[in-house]
Amino acid sequence: MSSTSLTAGRWRRPSVLPGFGLTFGFSLAWLTLIVLIPLATIFLKAAGMGWSQFVDVGFSPRAIAAYRLSFGTAAAAGLVNAVFGLLVAWVLVRYSFPGQRVISALVDLPFALPTAVAGIALTALYAPTGWVGQYLDPLGIKVAFTPIGITIALVFIGLPFVVRSVEPVLADLGKDVEEAAATLGATRSQTFSRVILPAIGPALLTGFAMAFARGVGEYGSVIFISGNMPGKTEIAPLLIVTQLEQYAYEGATAIATVMMLASFSILLLINLIQAQGRKRMGA
Amino acid sequence: MIRVQNITKRFGDYAALHGIDLEIQDGEFIALLGPSGSGKTTLLRIIAGLEFQDSGEVFFNGEDVSQRKVADRQVGFVFQQYALFRHMTVAENVAFGLSVKSRRERPSKAEIRARADELLRLVQLEGLGKRYPGQLSGGQRQRVALARALAIEPKLLLLDEPFGALDAKVRKDLRRWLRDLHKQMGLTSIFVTHDQEEALELADRVVVMDHGRIEQIGRPEEIYMDPATPFVSHFVGETNRLAGPSGGEIHFRPHDVELVAEGGQAVLVDNVFRKGGFWRVEGVAGDALVEIDVDAALPAPAVGETLRFAPTRQRQF
Amino acid sequence: MTMRATTEGFATRLVLITVAMLFLGFFLLLPLVAVFSEALKQGIGGFIEHVDTPDAWAAIRLTLLIAAISVPLNIVFGIAASWAITKFSFPGKSLLITLIDLPFSVSPVVSGLIFVLLFGANGLFGAWLAEHDLKIIFAVPGIVLATVFITFPFVARELIPLMMEQGKDDEEAALSLGASGWQTFWHVTLPNIRWGLLYGVLLCNARAMGEFGAVSVVSGHIRGETNTMPLHVEILYNEYDFVGAFAVASLLACLALVTLVAKSVLEWRFDLHGGAKH
Numbered sequence: 101m102s103s104t105s106l107t108a109g110r111w112r113r114p115s116v117l118p119g120f121g122l123t124f125g126f127s128l129a130w131l132t133l134i135v136l137i138p139l140a141t142i143f144l145k146a147a148g149m150g151w152s153q154f155v156d157v158g159f160s161p162r163a164i165a166a167y168r169l170s171f172g173t174a175a176a177a178g179l180v181n182a183v184f185g186l187l188v189a190w191v192l193v194r195y196s197f198p199g200q201r202v203i204s205a206l207v208d209l210p211f212a213l214p215t216a217v218a219g220i221a222l223t224a225l226y227a228p229t230g231w232v233g234q235y236l237d238p239l240g241i242k243v244a245f246t247p248i249g250i251t252i253a254l255v256f257i258g259l260p261f262v263v264r265s266v267e268p269v270l271a272d273l274g275k276d277v278e279e280a281a282a283t284l285g286a287t288r289s290q291t292f293s294r295v296i297l298p299a300i301g302p303a304l305l306t307g308f309a310m311a312f313a314r315g316v317g318e319y320g321s322v323i324f325i326s327g328n329m330p331g332k333t334e335i336a337p338l339l340i341v342t343q344l345e346q347y348a349y350e351g352a353t354a355i356a357t358v359m360m361l362a363s364f365s366i367l368l369l370i371n372l373i374q375a376q377g378r379k380r381m382g383a
Numbered sequence: 384m385i386r387v388q389n390i391t392k393r394f395g396d397y398a399a400l401h402g403i404d405l406e407i408q409d410g411e412f413i414a415l416l417g418p419s420g421s422g423k424t425t426l427l428r429i430i431a432g433l434e435f436q437d438s439g440e441v442f443f444n445g446e447d448v449s450q451r452k453v454a455d456r457q458v459g460f461v462f463q464q465y466a467l468f469r470h471m472t473v474a475e476n477v478a479f480g481l482s483v484k485s486r487r488e489r490p491s492k493a494e495i496r497a498r499a500d501e502l503l504r505l506v507q508l509e510g511l512g513k514r515y516p517g518q519l520s521g522g523q524r525q526r527v528a529l530a531r532a533l534a535i536e537p538k539l540l541l542l543d544e545p546f547g548a549l550d551a552k553v554r555k556d557l558r559r560w561l562r563d564l565h566k567q568m569g570l571t572s573i574f575v576t577h578d579q580e581e582a583l584e585l586a587d588r589v590v591v592m593d594h595g596r597i598e599q600i601g602r603p604e605e606i607y608m609d610p611a612t613p614f615v616s617h618f619v620g621e622t623n624r625l626a627g628p629s630g631g632e633i634h635f636r637p638h639d640v641e642l643v644a645e646g647g648q649a650v651l652v653d654n655v656f657r658k659g660g661f662w663r664v665e666g667v668a669g670d671a672l673v674e675i676d677v678d679a680a681l682p683a684p685a686v687g688e689t690l691r692f693a694p695t696r697q698r699q700f
Numbered sequence: 701m702t703m704r705a706t707t708e709g710f711a712t713r714l715v716l717i718t719v720a721m722l723f724l725g726f727f728l729l730l731p732l733v734a735v736f737s738e739a740l741k742q743g744i745g746g747f748i749e750h751v752d753t754p755d756a757w758a759a760i761r762l763t764l765l766i767a768a769i770s771v772p773l774n775i776v777f778g779i780a781a782s783w784a785i786t787k788f789s790f791p792g793k794s795l796l797i798t799l800i801d802l803p804f805s806v807s808p809v810v811s812g813l814i815f816v817l818l819f820g821a822n823g824l825f826g827a828w829l830a831e832h833d834l835k836i837i838f839a840v841p842g843i844v845l846a847t848v849f850i851t852f853p854f855v856a857r858e859l860i861p862l863m864m865e866q867g868k869d870d871e872e873a874a875l876s877l878g879a880s881g882w883q884t885f886w887h888v889t890l891p892n893i894r895w896g897l898l899y900g901v902l903l904c905n906a907r908a909m910g911e912f913g914a915v916s917v918v919s920g921h922i923r924g925e926t927n928t929m930p931l932h933v934e935i936l937y938n939e940y941d942f943v944g945a946f947a948v949a950s951l952l953a954c955l956a957l958v959t960l961v962a963k964s965v966l967e968w969r970f971d972l973h974g975g976a977k978h
Contacts, residue, residue: 214910317807
C-alpha cells in the first residue's frame with residue numbers, strides 16, 4: 101500500500117506542517133549542550149566524590165549554617181511576599197486608582213533590575229548610616245549585615261513571583277461566584293476566606309514556592325547587604341563562591357548538589373500543585 | 384470526481400475512521416453529517432491533505448493524491464474559526480494564495496489586486512478590502528475565508544462547520560447565500576456539519592457518519608424518509624421508537640400517524656402544546672414515551688385522555 | 701455611598717490600597733530612587749566623571765557584546781523549540797518543557813560553577829583546552845555560556861503558551877493556499893508571534909545584561925577585559941568608590957526602566973488587539 105509508508109514507524113503523530121525534524125533536532129541538541137550536559141557534570145563530579153567526603157564537605161557545620169540561613173531567610177521572605185503579594189495583586193486587580201498602570205509596571209522591577217544594583221541600593225538604604233538605617237539604628241534594630249537584611253533583599257527579589265502568579269487567577273475568578281456567595285448569605289470576610297482564598301490557593305502556593313526557590317539561590321542582591329560572616333550571615337551561594345576561590349571544587353560541588361536537589365524538589369512540588377489545581381478545576 | 388477508498392485513521396488507541404468509501408461527482412454539494420466524534424472532520428481533513436490516513440487512498444479525477452501535500456492538492460479549505468491572518472488586510476488575506484506562488488506562476492501585482500477585488504465582489508464585501516479581519520462581523524469573516532479559499536481556483540471546496548461560529552439569524556442568511564453561490568459556481572463542495580437542518584437544506588447528498596463509519600449516503604429526502612439504520616432514523620429528524628411485534632424496534636415520525644377509533648396503539652396524554660399546524664401530543668404508550676402530531680383543525684386532546692393512533696409510515700429495525 | 705455585596709467599603713479599600721502602596725514604595729521604589737540619588741551625589745559632573753573611565757567603557761562594551769551574542773542564540777532556540785512543541789504532538793513533550801525551564805530553578809552561582817567544572821583549569825576539558833591554548837573560563841566565551849544558560853528559557857517560555865493558544869489553523873490555511881513551509885513561517889507564524897517574541901527578547905536582554913552571580917563565577921574579574929557592567933559595579937563598590945558604583949548602576953537601572961516601559965507598552969498593545977488571546 102503506497103499510503104501506509106506515510107505513517108509507518110513514526111513515533112510522533114504525522115502532521116502536514118513542515119520542520120519538525122529540524123526544529124526538534126536543533127532544540128534537543130542545543131538543550132543537551134547548554135543545559136543538560138553542564139548540569140550533569142555537577143552530579144557526575146558529586147558522584148565521584150564518595151559518600152563520606154560528600155557528607156564531610158556538603159554538610160560541614162559551616163555549610164549547614166549556610167543552608168539554614170538561605171532556606172530560613174528565603175522562607176521568611178516568601179511568607180512576607182505571600183501576604184503582601186496577595187494584597188498587591190488584590191489591589192491591582194479589584195480596585196481602580198490613579199497611577200495603577202505605572203504601579204503595575206513597577207511590580208516587575210525586580211525582574212528587570214540587575215541584582216547587583218538592587219544589592220547596593222538596599223545596602224545604601226539599610227546600612228546604619230543609610231536613608232532608612234539611620235532611623236532604625238538608634239532603636240537598636242540592625243538590618244544590614246544581619247539575616248533581616250538578607251530577608252529584605254529576598255522580599256525585593258521574590259515579590260513579582262507571587263503577584264504575577266496570583267493576579268491572573270484573581271482576575272479570572274468571576275464576580276459571579278462572589279455574588280453567589282453573597283446571595284447565599286455569606287459575609288464579605290466569609291466569602292474571602294471560603295470562596296476566594298481556596299480558589300487562589302494553588303496560585304498563591306506556586307508564587308510562594310517560586311519566590312522561595314529563587315530566594316534560596318539568590319546571590320547578587322544579597323551579598324552586599326548580608327555582611328558575609330561565616331556561620332552567621334554567609335548564604336549558601338556565597339559559600340560556593342568562597343570554596344571556588346579557594347579552589348575547593350569538591351566543597352563547591354557538594355554544596356551546589358545539595359542546593360540543586362532542594363530546588364528540583366521545590367520545582368517538582370510546584371508542578372504537582374499545578375497539576376492538582378488543574379485536575380480540580382477540570383481544565 | 385473525488386473518490387475516497389477504504390480510508391482508516393487512528394489517533395493513538397482511538398479509531399477515528401474505519402474503512403471509509405465515498406464517491407463524489409463533479410459539481411455536487413455534499414454534507415458530512417454526524418455528531419461530534421463521528422470522524423466527519425477527520426475525513427474532511429484527510430481529503431484536504433491536512434491529515435494523513437493510516438491506510439486507503441484519495442483520488443481526484445482518478446489520480447491518487449494520497450501522497451500529495453496539501454499545498455499541491457489545490458483544494459479550498461474554509462476553517463471552522465476561519466483562520467484569517469489577523470495582521471493582513473482583507474484584501475491581503477484573499478490575495479495570499481496568489482502572492483505565495485513561485486515567481487514564474489505568480490500573476491502581476493495588478494492582476495492579483497484585480498482578482499482579489501473580483502472575489503470580494505463575489506462574496507459581497509466590495510470596498511472592505513482595506514479593513515482588518517478584527518474589524519469585521521462574524522458573517523463577513525466567514526465570507527472573507529471563503530473568498531480566500533476560492534482565490535486559488537480550487538477544484539474542490541471543503542468547509543469545516545462553515546456556520547458553526549455564527550449566531551442563528553446570520554447563519555440562516557449565509558446558508559441561503561452559500562447555496563446560491565454553489566449553484567452559480569458549480570464547484571464540487573463538501574461541508575461538515577452536526578446540524579441536520581443545515582445538511583438537509585443545503586446538500587445535494589448527505590453522508591451520515593457515526594463512530595468513524597458511514598451510516599448512510601443519500602439525497603436529503605432519502606435520508607429523512609428512508610433512514611437506513613436506527614442511528615440515522617434517530618439522528619435525523621424526530622423519531623418515536625416502539626418495540627416491534629416480532630422483536631426489534633419500530634421507528635416512526637411524529638407527523639406520520641393518524642388517529643384511529645379502534646386498534647392501533649394507545650397513548651395516555653401527558654402534555655399538549657401547539658406546534659405550527661399541529662397539536663404536539665406527548666404521552667406514554669406502553670412503556671415508551673412518544674410524541675405524535677394531531678391536526679390542529681381537531682380540538683386539542685386533553686391531558687389524561689387516551690388516544691389511539693396508527694403510524695402511516697414506519698420502519699422496522 | 702452604596703454598599704455592594706462584592707466589594708469592600710470605601711474605608712477598607714483606602715486602607716488596603718494605602719498599605720499596598722507603602723509596601724511597594726518601601727521595597728521597590730525607594731531602592732530605585734536610592735540608585736539615582738547616590739549616583740548624582742556629586743552632581744552631573746561627578747556622574748559623568750565616574751562613568752567616563754576606560755574600565756567603565758570596557759564593561760559597557762563587553763555587556764553589549766555578551767547580550768548581542770546570547771540574545772540571538774536564545775531567539776533561534778526559542779522559536780525552534782516552540783515550533784516543535786506547539787505545532788506537533790509527540791510523546792515526552794511536557795518533559796521537554798520542564799527541561800527547558802530548568803535553568804530558572806538553578807542558582808546563578810551554580811550556573812557559573814557548572815561551566816567552571818567543565819572548562820576550568822581543573823575541569824573536565826581543562827587540560828585539553830590548555831593544550832590547545834583555548835580559554836573559556838575567565839574569558840568571554842565562558843561569560844557567554846553562563847549568560848546563555850541563565851537566559852535559556854526566556855524566549856521559549858513566552859512563545860510556547862502563545863503559540864499553543866494560536867493553534868495550527870493559520871499555518872494549515874497558508875499551506876492549503878499553496879504556501880511553502882518558509883513562506884508560512886515568515887508571512888503567517890512570525891507576524892502572529894512578533895509581539896510575544898519581542899516581549900521575550902526584552903526580558904531575555906534585561907537578564908543577559910544584568911546577570912551577576914553566574915557571570916561573576918566564570919569571569920575572573922579581569923578589569924577592562926572580562927568585567928561586565930554588574931561586575932564593574934561590584935568592584936567599584938568594594939573599593940568604596942560609591943559614587944562610581946552607583947553611577948554605573950544607574951545606567952543599568954535605566955536599562956531596567958526602559959525594559960519595564962517597553963514591556964508595559966507591549967502588554968497594553970496585546971490587550972488592545974487581543975493579540976495574546978483571540
